[in-house]
Amino acid sequence: MNKKERVKITVNGSTFESLVSRRKSLVDFLREDLYLTGTKKGCGTGDCGSCVVLVNGEARTSCNLPAYRANGTEIVTIEGIATGRRLSPLQEAFVESGAIQCGFCTPGMVMEATAFLKQNPSPSENEIREAISGHICRCTGYVKIVEAIFMASQNITTDD
Amino acid sequence: MSEIGTSVRHPDAEEKVSGGLIYGSDYSLPGMLYGLILRSPHPHAKIKAINIDEARKLTGVKAVVTGSDYDFPLFSVAGVKNVDDRLLAKEKVRFIGDEVAAVASVDLETAAEAIKKIHVEYEPLPAVFEPEEAMKNDSVLVHEKVKNNIVNKIEIRHGNIQKAFSQSDAVVEASFETPIVHQSYLEPQSAVANWDAHGRLTMWLSTQSPKLAQMTYASALGLPLDKIRIVQLPMGGAFGGKLEYKLHPICALLARETGLPVKMVNTRKDEFLAGVPRLPMKIWMKAGCRKDGTFLAKQTEIIANCGAYVNYSQGIQLSATTRHDNLYRLKNIETDSYLVYTNTIPKGCFRGFGCPQSFFAFESIIDMLAGEIGMDPSEFRLKNASQKGDKTPHGWHLGSCGLSEAIVASTKVADWKNKRRSLPKKKTAGKAYGIGMACCLHVSGNRAFLPFFDGAASYVRIDEEGRVMVSVGEPDLGQGSRSTFALIASHELGIPVAQVTVSRVDTDLSPHGLGTFGDRSTTITGSAVRNAAIDARNMIAEAVADELNTVPEEILFREGFVVSKRDPQKRLLFAEAAKTCSFKKAGETVLGKGHFIPPGVTMVDPETKVGNISCAYPFVAQVAEVEVNLRTGEVKVLSFWAAHDLGKTMNPIMAEGQVHGAIAQGIGFALMEEIPLKNGKTIYNTFKQYKVPRATNMPTIRALFIESNDPIGPYGAKGLAEPALTPVAPAIANAIFHATGLRLTKLPMTPGRVKQHLARFPI
Structure with a gap:
């Protein structure tokens, strides 16, 4: 049967309490219950990376994580990356380097790269490629995405 | 100061990068229902009875619809006279995935439950999956009225093929095969539909053509055109796959039945089972030339498997059958091309519109011919390249043509001459290296298949x-x-x-x-x-x-x-x-x-297929460098040099993006992507199984732009996006041949297939 669970999840700094079906994935909870449609759903099986969000600071796909299992966690979605209207340096780099075409993979890529650059602030090109290898982009051939992440890593380093 | 020729970012970039842009699959209306489709589990069967009572009784279910509830007309996509499809199957299903019934419910979980409670009684019929089988006299018929399942046959005859072969010093031939591949746009197909009190339908769709969608859905639903409004929403990729799609009018039907807005979104499994993937082809080609490299003759047979319904396959077949004949100054051409129904997934448009298939064969044959007379393949291409001012056998007027410049530019930056000599000697530690090239041309708008206007x-x-x-x-x-x-x-x-x-x-x-x-x-x-x-x-x-x-x-x-x-x-x-x-x-x-209105452009002659189908023709030459692992059969693409005659570079950053993305899709087509069918069933459901290129599979890419300044295109500009994909697979195949001496003629060239060849022809 369709059993429901009570959950308390913090998303982009706001805490939500809700009853969710055990079958509902975190991505569907974010998109349908919280109307945070910035997190995209490309495959539903954890293979394309478009639904990646930060769960307690770690990048992970949200389509294969039941929402109730995220009880008590802190989630950051793409809507929580910019400060007001000011884009993060990484987001700026995506815009500047032409890393965005259809843009459907962009939120997942930005979330992945945000977490990755925290762990590895000055990565090599190959490390960047490895880091985003769980993500599919069908438009850009990844060239300008890799450039954008590299560019952002340079900026972040100089800023610090 | 004009900004044409400077890099201008995508107008939606900020909204996209911050998650604010509402795509088709993000769209919602208050109080809307969710719809799902029940698909046929049989490749070919009679529908004896459908019982929807149990499904209807579920709390939350607002509508259950089947084909027998309505008298929907036969329809096809815009401009196609061969109407062979119906909104929901009636009496018969023709492929595994055919739409049989649909449900609208307050949520997806209930809708899924209702789908399980629809009981369909089928009488399975013998089915046919391979086009060669389907063409036999005793074959099962997919559509009763179509003899030998041959939807369309095209015959092309130019010059004197027999004489030209007899004058040839070298003749080569080979059989090629291309697979079913999915566009794999990252956002699945979706629709939101709503009817107003006056019986007018509004649909919010991610579609490449709102107008063609409006026309097609009007005929599928039996409505006058003015009763449908299409509002286009941003889309997460399309690549040809987001033209008309049956999910959209089915969503409209559910909205009409319930009187409420309805939303439908494909799962990735739906996409692989019943999307509209690229038309697979079997191509036999024979070609002849003089020993000085003059290209004399080409004979071709194409058999294309369109699946259960024709969709845009006829236009794609025409493109595959004719376009490559215009690349070189070739006079003697004979082609027989067949489009064949089978009980498989219907095929549709995918970036290149038939050219990635036919140019794979053609540009492989060109290398084989050059090899046969001991000529450098780039020299062979340069010698025969079409030129500005040419009128081709198919009646194309080449107002601009940067093919020769593209060949020269791409081979120069690739250090072609040196690498052709040195790479085969580099064989080390079980790895072989090679460099190969391929060319193509394309259109900038195609007059060949839409009858309305241009x-x-x-x-x-x-x-x-x-x-x-x-x-x-x-x-x-x-x-x-x-x-x-x-x-x-x-x-x-x-x-x-x-x-x-x-x-x-x-x-x-x-x-x-x-x-x-x-x-x-x-x-x-x-x-x-x-x-x-x-x-x-x-x-x-x-x-x-x-x-x-x-x-x-x-x-x-x-x-x-x-x-x-x-x-x-x-x-x-x-x-x-x-x-x-x-x-x-x-x-x-x-x-x-x-x-x-593009000047000088005509529809093709119905018999000869001659006609100047576009006002401007873009040209491409690409060079690939590969590493072949002789133990595992794995092919790694190391570098790509891609020279594109796009007439004029309007927006460099976006133009580069088109080339990079096309090369990625081309590498997928060449080495990785395939939807294998088992007794007509798509056995791949996920991106785990259907492998598309990842960041780690990509070579370094250098995009070069040749500005041939077309006399008709605005500011000299021509098309770019589609031809950027076409030469990728043959360039890689030619590079593999250069590295190993193995001629691979079946895509994708997976490690398994390369290994098989290596086992048979050890090097």
């Missing part, structure tokens, strides 16, 4: 603040066509590109546009935008001439000002001039209208 129209609206809004009928698929249209309008109006917005398409408001496909946006729609902007400019000039103490013809629009040519001191800010123009006409908005 061309495009645009409105350029300027408000009293001087803000410019451009309307077109061609949606931006993400490739950035809106930035190109903004560049064109800003150039003609002498204002910064940031002052121009390009609206999305709405069939109630936008010009009647055929849509985005066939590389037509920049050339055809771009020209219409230019004409509309000039029209608006003339209106303003007319209105302010007195104030500037001159005549309209003597007024310039530049750097944000409207200026008298004779006395540049006399000038108005663009916004002031727009306000004057508007206020002189009691607040009327300045509305420029423009259209573009």
Whole structure:
């Protein structure tokens, strides 16, 4: 049967309490219950990376994580990356380097790269490629995405 | 100062990077229901009975619909006379995935439960999956009226093929095969539909052509055209796959039945089971040349497996059958091409429209011919390359042609001559290295298959603040066509590109546009935008001439000002001039209208298929360097040098993006992607199984642009997006041959297939 669970999840700094079906994935909870449609759903099986969000600071796909299992966690979605209207340096780099075409993979890529650059602030090109290898982009051939992440890593380093 | 030729970012970039943009699958309406489709589990069966009672009784289920509840007409996609499809199957199903019934419910979970409670009684029929089997006299018929399952046969005869072969010093032949591959746009197909109190339908869709969707869904639902409004929403990739799709009108049907808005979104499994993937082909080709490299003759047989319904396959077949004949100065051509029904997934458009398939065969054969006479393959291509001013056997007028320049440019940056000599010697540690090339051409808009009209129209609206809004009928698929249209309008109006917005398409408001496909946006729609902007400019000039103490013809629009040519001191800010123009006409908005009908373009002759189908033809030469692992069979693409004659580079950053993305898709087609069928069933459901290129699979890419300045394209511009994909697979196949001496003729060239070849022909 369709059993429901009570959950308390913090998303982009706001805490939500809700009853969710055990079958509902975190991505569907974010998109349908919280109307945070910035997190995209490309495959539903954890293979394309478009639904990646930060769960307690770690990048992970949200389509294969039941929402109730995220009880008590802190989630950051793409809507929580910019400060007001000011884009993060990484987001700026995506815009500047032409890393965005259809843009459907962009939120997942930005979330992945945000977490990755925290762990590895000055990565090599190959490390960047490895880091985003769980993500599919069908438009850009990844060239300008890799450039954008590299560019952002340079900026972040100089800023610090 | 004009910004044409400078890099302009995508107008939606900020919204996309911050998650704010509402795509088709993000769209929702208050109180909407969710729909799901029940698909056939049989490749071919009679529907004996459908029982929906149990499904209907579930709490939350608002509608259950089946084909037998209605008398829907047969239909097909826009412009296709062969109407063979129905909204929901009636009496018979023809492939595993065929739409049988649909459910609308308050949530997806209940809808899924209801789908399970629909009981269909089938009587399985013998089925046919391979086109060669389907063409036999005793074969099962997919559609009773179509003899031998042959939907369409094309015969091409030019010159004297027998004589040309007898004069040839070298003759080669081979059989090639290309697989079913999915566009794999990242956003699955989706729809939201709602009916108003007057029985008018509005659909919010991510579609490449709102107008063709409107036409097709009107015929599928048996509605007059004016009862349907299509509002286009941003889409997460398309690549040809987001033209008409049955999910959309089925969603409309559920909304009508329930009187509520309904949303439907494909799962990835639905996409692999019942999307519209690339038309697979088996191609036999034979070619002959003189020992000096003069290309004399080519004979071809193409068998294309269109699956259960024709969709756009006839146009794709024509493109695959004819286009490659125009690349070189070839006079003697004989082709027999068959489009065949089978009980498999119906096929459709995918970037390249038949060319990735036919050029794989053709550009492999070219290398084989060159090899046979011991000539460098780049020299062979240069010797035979079509040139500007040529009229080809198919009646194409090449107003511009940068093929030779592209061959020279790509081989030069690739260090071709040196690598052709040195790479085969580099064989080390179980790895072999090689370099190969391939070329292609394409169209900028294709007159060959849509009967309605050719061309495009645009409105350029300027408000009293001087803000410019451009309307077109061609949606931006993400490739950035809106930035190109903004560049064109800003150039003609002498204002910064940031002052121009390009609206999305709405069939109630936008010009009647055929849509985005066939590389037509920049050339055809771009020209219409230019004409509309000039029209608006003339209106303003007319209105302010007195104030500037001159005549309209003597007024310039530049750097944000409207200026008298004779006395540049006399000038108005663009916004002031727009306000004057508007206020002189009691607040009327300045509305420029423009259209573009490509000159010299004709439909093809129904018999010979001769006809100048486009106003401008882009050309490409690409060079690939590969590493072949002789133990595992794995092919690694190391570098790509891609030279593109796009006429004029309108927006370099976006143009590069098109080339990079196309090469990624081409590498997928060449080495990884395939939907294998087992007894007609798609056995892949996920991206775990269906492998597309990842960041780690990509080579370094150098994109080069050849500006051949086409006499018809706006500012000289031609198409780019589609031909960028076409040569990738043959360039890689030719590089593998150079590395190993193995000629691979079946795509994808997976490690398993390469290993098989290596086992048979050890090197």
